[in-house]
Amino acid sequence: MKENDLNEFEKYIDFYIDFIIKYYKNLENFPVKSQINPQDIYNLIESKAPENGTGLKDILDEFENNILTGITHWQSPNFFAYFNANTSLPSILGEIITAALGVNVFSWETSPAGTELEQKIMEWLREMIGLPDYFTGVIQDTASTSTLISIITAREKFSNFEINNNGFSKLYNFRIYCSKEAHSSIEKDSRIAGIGSNNLIKINTNDDYSINTQELENAIIKDLESDFTPLCVISAIGTTGSTAIDNIKKVGTVCKKYDLWHHVDAAHLGSALICEEYRHWIDGIENVDTFVFNPHKWLFTNFDFSAYFVKNKDLLIKTFEIMPEYLKINVDNVINYKDWGIQLGRRFRALKMWFVIKYYGTKKLKEIIRYHINLAKYFEDKLKKRKDFEILAPRTANLVCFRALPINSKIDINEYNLNFLNLINTSGKAYLTKTKLNNKIALRVNIGQTYVNEKNVENLLNLIISLKQQLDNGGPGGT
Numbered sequence: 085m086k087e088n089d090l091n092e093f094e095k096y097i098d099f100y101i102d103f104i105i106k107y108y109k110n111l112e113n114f115p116v117k118s119q120i121n122p123q124d125i126y127n128l129i130e131s132k133a134p135e136n137g138t139g140l141k142d143i144l145d146e147f148e149n150n151i152l153t154g155i156t157h158w159q160s161p162n163f164f165a166y167f168n169a170n171t172s173l174p175s176i177l178g179e180i181i182t183a184a185l186g187v188n189v190f191s192w193e194t195s196p197a198g199t200e201l202e203q204k205i206m207e208w209l210r211e212m213i214g215l216p217d218y219f220t221g222v223i224q225d226t227a228s229t230s231t232l233i234s235i236i237t238a239r240e241k242f243s244n245f246e247i248n249n250n251g252f253s254k255l256y257n258f259r260i261y262c263s264k265e266a267h268s269s270i271e272k273d274s275r276i277a278g279i280g281s282n283n284l285i286k287i288n289t290n291d292d293y294s295i296n297t298q299e300l301e302n303a304i305i306k307d308l309e310s311d312f313t314p315l316c317v318i319s320a321i322g323t324t325g326s327t328a329i330d331n332i333k334k335v336g337t338v339c340k341k342y343d344l345w346h347h348v349d350a351a352h353l354g355s356a357l358i359c360e361e362y363r364h365w366i367d368g369i370e371n372v373d374t375f376v377f378n379p380h381k382w383l384f385t386n387f388d389f390s391a392y393f394v395k396n397k398d399l400l401i402k403t404f405e406i407m408p409e410y411l412k413i414n415v416d417n418v419i420n421y422k423d424w425g426i427q428l429g430r431r432f433r434a435l436k437m438w439f440v441i442k443y444y445g446t447k448k449l450k451e452i453i454r455y456h457i458n459l460a461k462y463f464e465d466k467l468k469k470r471k472d473f474e475i476l477a478p479r480t481a482n483l484v485c486f487r488a489l490p491i492n493s494k495i496d497i498n499e500y501n502l503n504f505l506n507l508i509n510t511s512g513k514a515y516l517t518k519t520k521l522n523n524k525i526a527l528r529v530n531i532g533q534t535y536v537n538e539k540n541v542e543n544l545l546n547l548i549i550s551l552k553q554q555l556d557n558g559g560p561g562g563t
Contacts (some may be wrong), residue, residue: 096140103144104176111160112540115512118156125154156515161536164529164544165517167324167352171386172534174443178436179386189430191411192418199419202434205441209391212446213357213377216369219393222400222424223433227351228269230376230392231318233400233425235260235277237374238316238345240403248403252278258315259307261285263295263330265323267349279315292478293328293521295319301338308342316345319372321365322353325519326477326485326526329353333368340371348375352532354391355382356457356481359450382456382482383449384534385440389433392425400424452534456482459541460531466545472552476526485519485526488548491556498525500555507551514544 128150138146158169171179189198206221224230240248243256258279262270264286274284285307287300304314317339319330332348339346348366354377356362369375373395380389394400405423413420422428441449460482467473467486477485490500501518505527508516519526531541 092140096144099141099144103148108159108173111157112162114155114157114160116157116160116162116515117165117509117512118154119510119512120154125151159533159535160515161533161540162514162544163533164531165515166528167381167530168532168534169380169387170382170384170532170534172384172440172443174439175384175386175436178439182432182435185432187432189432189434190422190428191413191420192415193413195432198432198434199421201438202421203419205434205437206391206393208441209379209437210393213354214360214363214366215375215393219375219395220397221391221393222421223430224376224390224392224425225388225427226390227267227349227376227378228273229426230374230390231267231270231347231349232273232276233392233404234318234345234347234374234376235273235279235316237394237400237403238347239277239279241345241399242313242315245402247278257283257312259283259285259304259312260316260318261287261300261303261314261344262318263287263289263293263320263323263328265289265293265295265325265328266318266320267324267351270318270349283312289328293323293326295330295335297331297334297338300335301341304338304342304344314342314344316347316373319346319348321348321350321377322480324352325528326521327353327480327483328477329365329480331368332366332372336368336371345374346372348372350375350377351390352378352381353481355379356453358383358446359453362481379437379440382453382532383437383440384444384452385437389437397424453482456532456536459536459538460484460529462538463529463531463541463545470549476521476524482531484529484531485521486529487524487526488552488555498523501525501527504548504552504555507555508548511547511551513547 157163159171187195187198189195189202192199202223206223210217210219210221224233239258260274260279260283262284266286271281271284275281285303287303288296290296300317307314317335319332319335321329321332336346353365357366375393376390378390379385380387401423404425411422421430460479464475464479464484467484468475472489473486474489475484475486487497487501488504490497502525505516505518508514517528519528529544
């Protein structure tokens with residue numbers, strides 16, 4: 085390293101730390117959803133890469149003046165959209181050190197501490213959410229990747245690893261099953277795994293939007309009679325639209341009866357399992373083959389960190405292991421995580437999770453999640469008391485799905501709510517997203533940002549009531 089580079093870094097690092105502190109102190113003053121137009125940021129950036137370098141202070145200034153204006157602020161406590169991709173101050177510090185170390189955790193030899201810390205962190209998480217100790221964990225980047233890994237492992241188990249070796253030389257006619265409310269990544273994963281979208285069977289749901297297990301079994305029987313090969317079922321503990329919770333015990337019974345692989349996608353709500361009162365969601369875990377949840381959604385650890393657990397790690401390793409000469413090491417009885425998924429190169433993700441758990445402790449983490457759930461209940465109760473709003477799905481944890489009802493009965497309610505959502509988001513004071521439940525547009529309020537509090541929820545309530553009145557009184561999209 086050139087000494088002048090290190091001197092430059094030392095000279096200006098405080099400016100960068102000060103920026104982070106200032107950013108968090110002023111976060112609520114930014115429009116939550118970026119208010120710029122397409123290509124605004126693009127047009128501010130030089131048309132060609134600069135030939136000569138720029139000082140670190142000038143780079144930071146340019147970032148603040150140009151790039152920051154196009155940021156949608158996911159860490160704002162007024163961010164109620166999607167599911168949060170949360171971070172926290174200890175996670176940021178862990179990420180800074182991870183970036184500084186720049187290690188690649190693909191084998192034990194490339195980073196013994198990285199490998200063994202990951203092993204221990206996954207044991208901590210397994211215990212924290214109440215999984216049996218016969219599950220083994222590995223960090224993946226996202227739940228989408230974890231589900232893909234599960235599908236491919238199931239494919240190889242049921243083809244006796246023939247597809248890995250010979251490709252789809254025979255027509256297996258595999259079928260995958262999930263509810264109609266399951267995440268769209270399952271269809272993408274089905275395509276990537278070679279199963280195909282048309283062989284993903286989406287099962288109707290119950291009134292609470294959980295998978296109907298009788299219809300699931302009927303679909304399996306129908307496929308068996310039609311010479312298809314039922315491969316796996318993907319259950320959800322917290323669907324994306326409404327956080328519906330599939331009955332994994334009933335689904336697992338069906339899977340066991342017909343010898344199907346069972347994967348559970350608990351991407352968001354899995355974090356709530358650290359609170360003992362929600363452990364009944366995983367009743368029947370003994371009939372689950374793989375399980376995933378994302379601490380980067382609701383355990384205050386910055387993206388990306390997906391906790392993937394397998395009952396049979398040997399199947400996983402046999403599916404993904406490749407050992408060229410240049411990757412062989414001379415150490416036995418160690419974990420080489422390159423064989424536990426798709427990636428060869430792997431970031432040192434365990435460190436930021438270690439920082440978070442060490443800083444908060446499990447007791448405080450439980451308190452924060454319970455606080456978020458209570459805030460969601462408070463928000464829901466306030467809307468229930470009003471005749472101009474309607475709750476559209478049972479609240480299972482910290483997500484509330486609702487719609488506004490126009491005073492003019494001739495207005496299309498779906499169109500009205502799309503206009504209402506746009507009004508909220510263009511205000512810059514909050515950011516919400518939508519879904520569709522039984523053909524009804526539902527506005528989603530997810531209360532789970534790391535530093536959200538009651539004041540933010542009160543502000544959101546006041547905002548939506550005020551903007552609804554504006555809409556009803558002839559504002560944009562109103563009467």
